[in-house]
Amino acid sequence: xxxxxxxxxxxxxxxxxxxxxxxxxxxxxxxxxxxxxxxxxxxxxxxxxxxxxxxxxxxxxxxxxxxxxxxxxxxxxxxxxxxxxxxxxxxxxxxxxxxxxxxxxxxxxxxxxxxxxxxxxxxxxxxxxxxxxxxxxxxxxxxxxxxxxxxxxxxxxxxxxxxxxxxxxxxxxxxxxxxxxxxxxxxxxxxxxxxxxxxxxxxxxxxxxxxxxxxxxxxxxxxxxxxxxxxxxxxxxxxxxxxxxxxxxxxxxxxxxxxxxxxxxxxxxxxxxx
Numbered sequence: 112x113x114x115x116x117x118x119x120x121x122x123x124x125x126x127x128x129x130x131x132x133x134x135x136x137x138x139x140x141x142x143x144x145x146x147x148x149x150x151x152x153x154x155x156x157x158x159x160x161x162x163x164x165x166x167x168x169x170x171x172x173x174x175x176x177x178x179x180x181x182x183x184x185x186x187x188x189x190x191x192x193x194x195x196x197x198x199x200x201x202x203x204x205x206x207x208x209x210x211x212x213x214x215x216x217x218x219x220x221x222x223x224x225x226x227x228x229x230x231x232x233x234x235x236x237x238x239x240x241x242x243x244x245x246x247x248x249x250x251x252x253x254x255x256x257x258x259x260x261x262x263x264x265x266x267x268x269x270x271x272x273x274x275x276x277x278x279x280x281x282x283x284x285x286x287x288x289x290x291x292x293x294x295x296x297x298x299x300x301x302x303x304x305x306x307x308x309x310x311x312x313x314x315x316x317x318x319x320x321x322x323x324x325x326x327x328x329x330x331x332x333x334x335x336x337x338x339x340x341x342x343x344x345x346x347x348x349x350x351x352x353x354x355x356x357x358x359x360x361x362x363x364x365x366x367x368x369x370x371x372x373x374x375x376x377x378x379x380x381x382x383x384x385x
Contacts, residue, residue, distance in 0.1 A: 115159050117249050124154070129163065135320070136171055136178040137382075146170045172335055176375070177382030180333040184323060185249070185311065188290040190332035190342070191351075195245025199229045200351050201330055202243050202288050206232040208326050211239070212276040221267035230286075231275055238273065238280040240265060244289035253289050255296035258306050261287055265306075290319065329353045329383050336376045341366060357384040 112124040129150070133143045149170055150163065164186075172179035180187075191197040199215045206213035213232035218225055219240075230241035242261045244253055265285040272279050287301070288309045301308045312318050323329060331337070331345045331353055350362050357380050363373065 112154065113156055114163065115157050117159075117161060120250075121157065124158075129167065132182060133167065133171070135324070136182040138171060138174060138178050142174055142178075146174075175382070176335045176379040179335050180329065180379060180383055183333055183335070184320070184329065185290075187330050187332040188319070189247055189249070190339075191290075191330055191346070192245060192247050195243060197330075197346050197351060198245040198290060199243045200349070201328075202241065203230050203232075204351055205288075205322065205326070205328060206230065206239070206241070208328065210234055214275075219268055219273060220271075221264070222271065223267050226264050226268060230288075231273075233276045233278065233280070236280070237283045238275065238278075239284040239286055240268065240282050241286040241288060244287060244291065246289065246291040248291070251291040252294050253287075253291055253297050253310070254294055255300050258287060258297050258301045258304075258308070261285060262300075262304050262306060288319075327354060327384050331356065333383065334376070334379060336372075336379050353380055353383050356380050 113121050114124045115121055126147075130143065130147065133146055138146070146167060150166060153162075153166060168179050168182060171182050188198065188201075191201055203213045203215040211232040211234040213230055215230050217228045217231045219228055219231075228240050229243040230239075232239040232241060242264075244257060246253075262285070265282065269282045272281050284307060285305070286307045286309065290311060293301075293308055293310045293313050298308065298313060300306075308314070309322070310318060311320065329352065331350055332342050333353060334342065337345075344365065345356075345362065348362065348365070350356065356362050360377070363376065368376070
């Protein structure tokens with residue numbers, strides 16, 4: 112049995128991969144078996160992976176909205192586009208959650224030229240310069256030229272002192288964070304030259320999938336009980352995380368939802384945060 116990716120590539124159907132994604136949704140074993148049985152009913156050779164995703168999402172949402180929200184994480188991160196501005200905000204908050212002071216959208220003068228730095232973060236004696244690489248393509252991979260280019264920019268800045276968060280320091284760490292995948296060459300180059308990578312599935316224990324689970328760091332674009340327009344309005348109000356709604360429910364007052372709609376939304380919010 113083969114499936115067709117969005118890119119047009121034909122690959123073998125991997126039931127274990129789908130089952131693993133369903134397990135991360137929070138559904139129990141019995142519920143997962145029910146979903147798999149329904150998926151098996153629509154399988155045919157060459158079925159688009161997008162159709163499989165949509166069917167699994169629908170089945171999970173019928174069980175519990177938060178299951179579908181977790182399952183949709185990869186798409187939800189892509190929905191922080193189209194240009195990646197909100198992804199940079201999301202990464203900034205990720206640093207802050209880990210005890211860093213962090214700010215996005217900085218311009219630093221290097222020894223040769225000025226550089227646009229997506230996120231600057233500081234903790235103890237560390238000053239981190241972070242490049243965010245946002246991709247809309249579900250199967251996108253970051254090629255080796257990207258960390259090569261970032262290294263040249265970091266090297267133009269690393270010998271200079273910058274004042275951030277009440278301290279004057281030289282950059283100590285270079286990070287690249289992406290919602291996409293890294294090629295093996297990208298990983299090898301970054302490991303050789305000390306660039307810290309965080310991608311959808313790399314490194315094994317500190318990748319985006321794991322960090323989101325560990326810190327309950329789901330973006331508001333995960334919420335299945337809000338329309339796309341409603342989610343975009345929240346992003347414009349700098350409400351990037353579902354946690355933001357949990358800590359400040361007044362953010363939803365803008366929409367004038369009735370009490371029943373609020374109840375359903377907060378049930379999903381609580382499931383994803385608590």
